[in-house]
Amino acid sequence: xxxxxxxxxxxxxxxxxxxxxxxxxxxxxxxxxxxxxxxxxxxxxxxxxxxxxxxxxxxxxxxxxxxxxxxxxxxxxxxxxxxxxxxxxxxxxxxxxxxxxxxxxxxxxxxxxxxxxxxxxxxxxxxxxxxxxxxxxxxxxxxxxxxxxxxxxxxxxxxxxxx
Numbered sequence: 001x002x003x004x005x006x007x008x009x010x011x012x013x014x015x016x017x018x019x020x021x022x023x024x025x026x027x028x029x030x031x032x033x034x035x036x037x038x039x040x041x042x043x044x045x046x047x048x049x050x051x052x053x054x055x056x057x058x059x060x061x062x063x064x065x066x067x068x069x070x071x072x073x074x075x076x077x078x079x080x081x082x083x084x085x086x087x088x089x090x091x092x093x094x095x096x097x098x099x100x101x102x103x104x105x106x107x108x109x110x111x112x113x114x115x116x117x118x119x120x121x122x123x124x125x126x127x128x129x130x131x132x133x134x135x136x137x138x139x140x141x142x143x144x145x146x147x148x149x150x151x152x153x154x155x156x157x158x159x160x161x162x163x
Contacts, residue, residue: 001105001106001148002157003110003117003121003153003154004052004105004118004119005105005118006105007139009139009144011028011136012026012027012136013025013026013027013102014027014032014050014052014122015103016084016102016103016104016105018035018036019103022036023035023036023038024102025089025100025102027132027135028132029132030043031043031047032047032050032091034098036100042093044125044126044128046093046094047093048092048093049090049091049092050122050123050125051089051090051119051122052090053088054087054088056085056104056106056109057109057112084103086101086102087101087102087104088101089102111154114150114153117157117161118157121157121160121161124160124161124162129162130161130162134160138156
C-alpha cells in the first residue's frame with residue numbers, strides 16, 4: 001500500500017482490492033474500472049477528476065491511538081479489527097459524477113500528506129502525465145515489498161508526482 005493505492009501483482013487499486021461482495025476501483029493505463037455491482041470501465045479521456053473526499057487521514061499520534069483502541073475493542077469482542085472501513089471514490093466524468101464505496105487499504109488511516117499526494121497523482125493520471133503502470137512496475141521491481149513506513153510511502157508518491 002502506498003498512499004490511497006493498493007498495489008500487487010494483479011495491478012493497482014484505489015483503496016484495497018475488493019472482497020467478493022465489495023465494490024472496488026482498479027486503475028489501469030486505459031482508465032478506472034469499477035469492479036463489483038456496477039462493473040463499468042471509463043477511459044482517462046472521459047474522466048475530469050477523481051477524488052476521495054472521506055479518505056481516513058490522521059496524524060501519527062491519532063493513527064497510533066486508533067490502532068490501540070481498535071485492537072482493544074476487537075480483543076474484547078466489541079469490534080471487528082479485520083474489516084476495513086469504506087471510503088468514497090468520486091469519479092467526475094462526461095456523464096456526471098459517480099460515487100463508489102471502496103475498502104480503505106490503511107489501518108487505521110493514511111497520513112494527511114499521503115492523501116494530498118495521492119490526489120496529486122490521481123490528477124496526473126487524469127491529465128495523462130502519469131499512468132498506473134508506474135506503480136505496478138515499482139511493485140515488481142521492489143520484489144513485492146508491502147510494509148513501508150509513512151515517510152517511505154510519501155517519498156514514493158512525491159517521486160511519482162514529479163516533486
